[in-house]
Amino acid sequence: MREAFSKRRTLEETLQIFKTGIPPMDMQFSSNVTEIARLNQTTNMNERRTCAVIGNSGVLTDSKCGHLIDSSNLVIRMNMALFGREFAPDVGSKISLMTLNSEQYRNLTNCTQNYGNIAIDGLPSLCRELLTSLSRMNGSILWYSGNVTHNNEMKTVLAALRHLYNLHFGFAYSPAEIKSEVTKVLKLRAPSSGLAVYAAVTHFCSRIQLFGFFPFYKDPTNRTLSTHYFEDVKMNYTTNRHNMPDEFRVLLKLDEKGALRIVNDCSGKWNNDLLRAKFKGYKHLKELID
Numbered sequence: 001m002r003e004a005f006s007k008r009r010t011l012e013e014t015l016q017i018f019k020t021g022i023p024p025m026d027m028q029f030s031s032n033v034t035e036i037a038r039l040n041q042t043t044n045m046n047e048r049r050t051c052a053v054i055g056n057s058g059v060l061t062d063s064k065c066g067h068l069i070d071s072s073n074l075v076i077r078m079n080m081a082l083f084g085r086e087f088a089p090d091v092g093s094k095i096s097l098m099t100l101n102s103e104q105y106r107n108l109t110n111c112t113q114n115y116g117n118i119a120i121d122g123l124p125s126l127c128r129e130l131l132t133s134l135s136r137m138n139g140s141i142l143w144y145s146g147n148v149t150h151n152n153e154m155k156t157v158l159a160a161l162r163h164l165y166n167l168h169f170g171f172a173y174s175p176a177e178i179k180s181e182v183t184k185v186l187k188l189r190a191p192s193s194g195l196a197v198y199a200a201v202t203h204f205c206s207r208i209q210l211f212g213f214f215p216f217y218k219d220p221t222n223r224t225l226s227t228h229y230f231e232d233v234k235m236n237y238t239t240n241r242h243n244m245p246d247e248f249r250v251l252l253k254l255d256e257k258g259a260l261r262i263v264n265d266c267s268g269k270w271n272n273d274l275l276r277a278k279f280k281g282y283k284h285l286k287e288l289i290d
Contacts, residue, residue: 001259002202004185011203013176016042017141020170024158029148031175042172044204048073051205054091055194055212056081057264058226059219065211065266066092072209076143076201078194080104080133082230091212091229095140097172101193102146104130109153112160120165134167141170145196148173174200186250188243195247198260209261213251215244220270 012033022041030036052072054060056079069075069092076097077083084093100108111127120131134142148154161167182191182199194213201208217234218224227233255262265271 001185001199001254005181005199005202008181008184009176009178009199011044012036014174014178014200014203015045015143015172016175017045017170017172018042024155024162024171027155027158027171029151029154029173029175033175036175045074046204048205050074050207050209051076051201052092052209052211053194053197053201054078054081054083055210055214056228056230057212057214058229059214059216059264060090060212060229061226063090063211063265063267065263066090068092068209068263068266069211070094074205076197078197080130081228082129082133082136084136087230095137097141097143098133098137098169099193099197100142100144105144105146105154105157108161109157112157112164116160116164131161131165131167134161134169135165137167137169139169141172143172143174145174145178145193145200147177188247188250190243192244192247195251207261208259209263210251211263213248213262214264215248219264 010033016036018027018041028039028041030039036042050072051074052069054069054075054077066087066089072094074096075092075094076099077095078099079101080098081091083091083095107126108130111123111130115123115127120128120135123131144154158171178196178200179191179193182188182195185199186195188195194210198208198210212229214225216225251260251262254260
């Protein structure tokens, strides 16, 4: 998988991490790897043996996977999800990278522009959740894979988070868009951000485990699930533009081939063999969730 993705995107095009000590307003972004090298503001991720990519599915509630997640050399969490503390037994507390999507970026921009003089506890719930998640990062890296080239607004947001709320963390960006490479390699029309992160992680991880990637309303024990482990919401997986059930079929095939390992329960209640057995005979995964 690393070879397949590397033919279309190099590590340098996938992830650039700003060096410690560069103030947000001095950060310079580029989509050209030669220019990036000349600027000499960023580094890449070193090779890691074991990496955990944490999805946000409600299947992780009562999964007891926290210890296994925290034992990984590198832990990548998705889309500003809350973790640690009350969620630690199921999703762990360790963090290396936290992804930020474009919607959350817009929300952070709104929060810092309109509520910059208000303490976190007094903020609207959306802003409070975003900043609470950032406050738990403990010097790890926030990773935005959207278009930030010459984006002064991003610098302003990062500076505001540091100066208004004393939030200190590293920052990384993707010089080139990642999802298009997933589309070409895995033949998926609209891959999710989670699958894009998996593609990126193949560049620097030897063994990859995916936790909380599970787009279904019930687990194999017939337990009803919420969409996210940290909030009670429900997504329509069949109408979602990412076609997540079919994407999960691809992940299962990659698991079978050893390109990754899917982990959704560490309590011993069930494993992926139950899922594979249930999938046999279904031409379309939509039948599983109707």
